[in-house]
Amino acid sequence: MLQVPFIRENKALVIERLAKRNIDANQMITDVIVFDEERRQIQTELDNTLAESNSLSKEIGNLYKSGEAQKANLLKEKTTQLKQVSKELTEALNNKSEALKELLYKIPNIPNEVVPRGNSELDNEEIFKEGDIPVLHEGALPHWELAKKYDIIDFELGNKIAGAGFPVYKGKGARLQRALIAYFLDKNTGAGYTEYQLPHMVNEASGIGTGQLPDKEGQMYHITEDNLYLIPTAEVPGTNIFRDVVLNESELPVGITGYTPCFRREAGSYGAHVRGLNRLHQFDKVEIIRVEHPSKSYEALDGMVSHVKDILKELKLPYRILRLCGGDTSFASALTYDFEVFSTAQDRWLEISSISNFETFQANRLKLRFKNSEGKNELAHTLNGSSLALPRVLAGILENYQTENGIEIPKVLQPYTGFNIID
RNA sequence: GGAGAAAUGGCAGAGUGGUCGAAUGCGGCAGUCUUGAAAACUGUUGAGGGUCACACCUCCGGGGGUUCGAAUCCCUCUUUCUCCGCCA
Known part of the structure; x- marks a missing residue:
């Protein structure tokens, strides 16, 4: 607000x-x-x-x-x-x-000066690109076929138990998920973020605090019986830690990280772009959230961007960074950078992280303030980003690391998976 | 889920209709003393709105009501605690 x-x-x-x-x-x-x-x-x-x-x-x-x-x-x-x-x-x-x-x-947040004017993803600016796109062997498959071939993700089973968009991870697939979560959390805590385990449901006040309510009600699963919402991202419970909070200036910056499942109704989505892991009703994500002094928030945003860059570099995935145009920047954000990983077998870029500075937009709703040097309460800046969203990272790994002998596991993940190939 | 008790400033804890934004203690801040610190003593210390600054308004868990007047009485919701039940 x-x-x-x-x-x-x-x-x-x-x-x-x-x-x-x-x-x-x-x-x-x-x-x-x-x-x-x-x-x-x-x-x-x-x-x-x-x-x-x-x-x-x-x-x-x-x-x-x-x-x-x-x-x-x-x-x-x-x-x-x-x-x-x-x-x-x-x-x-x-x-x-x-x-x-x-x-x-x-009224949405006012975009930062550097945000390009625009309507859709076509107007986003690519500002950085790194990593080689691998040349795959003959007969390389998209991840949903790989998932079937190696029996690591079962979409039909999820469909039976819950519905479309609720995949079941099995065996090495499940273990790889767990490995990614642990690896991301370790990277984040290593960078100074404090790890949290957060509620997967939130009340109405929290939904309003981070801007999902009242407008975007239809995107969340609503448990009407208890008037709770399934979280669409850890941003909601994570940022609401700071609702109605006055921090001391010396406590800034605050950095937290947490793994949660995310639930999204995605009403109206269909077609080839939602195949496999591309778009789900339930997925896993590790999030980072920061509360910053207003004078430091853009520096912090850059810091978050290089943090995520570092992770993708370690995973050796080809990725690019986009500066989102006004029309594509989310309601509450002033400036958003999207990370996209290249899905070789699908020949398209998949969004895997979105890092935003909300400036005081959320803080104003949350009443998140700090005592400034004059002893006055001042709204803090909030930021968050994914580090990272699991399904598309998984899709990226499966597709980019596939060989004729199986799917290799990125070196940094091997200590977490306990195996180095899925075959 | 059933029965009972409670919710007051950073914390603890008084206050049951008017001069209460709220005693007292602890904590915090400033000072005296001290080479320095501690102790002791003195002063100060909630939040939001409003104003150049005052004035003034609002806030004693949330909402509603009674009254000229509510922290105090009534209704309601929420939360916490104790006991019972259930349970990972």
Whole structure:
């Protein structure tokens, strides 16, 4: 959620930046400013009414004490009137605040200066590329066929037990998953992140805190009986650790990491692009989350990017980094870098990590602040990124490491898997 | 799931209708003393909004109500604790 004072003081800039997302925000931003103006005016009126009412009540108390009940009763009539006025004002204030809030919930974060204007993935900028694309042997297979051939992932079985998009990992496939999780977590804790195990369901307040609710309700599985949501990413429980928290400046930066399964409804997805592990309802992911001082958050973003680069380099997977255009940058993000690994057998790039700086957008909703050097509470910056999303890394490994004799295991993973080939 | 108790400032813990944003203790901060530290003593110390600064408003788990006036009374929700049941 954008901050109203910022909008008020930077109206033109906000509109201009939102245009990078191809949004004409003129009307919305004008409304925000007007609503806020009205809201504050009502607030002032209400405050004054309450102040008068309070002082009269005190007076009444004193009059009763000194036995002047008659005078007191006279004043009572006045306070009764004031009460009616303040009731109406309170209602007006609530309506106005609610309208303002609803409006603010609809406005996405303003993209950073460097974000290119654009609509779709076609407008994303490739900013880095590394790793050689292997030349595969004759008859190389896409990962879903490899999965079948070596009996390591069973899509039909998952379909039977739960439905499409819930694969079952078996044998060396399951072990490879576990190895990846352990390896990622070790890399992250090695880089200073604290490991967490988080709830896989969250309440409504958490969904609102990180921006999934109220707008993107349909993307999460909702357990209506208990009004809980299955997490679409560890970002939700992880970032909500800091909801309603005031940190000391000296506690910054905070870095946490956690492995969780992620659940996504992916309503409306279908076709060849969702084959195999490409798009699932349940998948595993290791996430990194940072809380940063506003002056350090972009440095931190760069740090996260090189951290993930390092992992992909160790895995020896060909990958590239994209700077997302405005239209492709997620609702809450100001700047997002996507990592994509090349799926050789499918001949396409697969997104495996998305690293974003949300600046104060989430912090404003979360009320995540720190005491700055002046002793004032200031909104912190939040960032997060995947390190990494498992299925597509797995797809990348299966496809890029396949040989005629089987699928080789990247060197760094062998201590975790306990085997060096899937055959 | 059943029965009971509770929820107050960073923590502990008073407060059962008006002068309570809240005693007291601990902790924190500043100072005195000290070569320095500790101890002792003195002062200070919740949050949000609002203002140039004051004033002023809001907040005693959340929401609603009674009353001129609520931390205090009523309703409701949530959470925690104890006992019983169940259970990985």
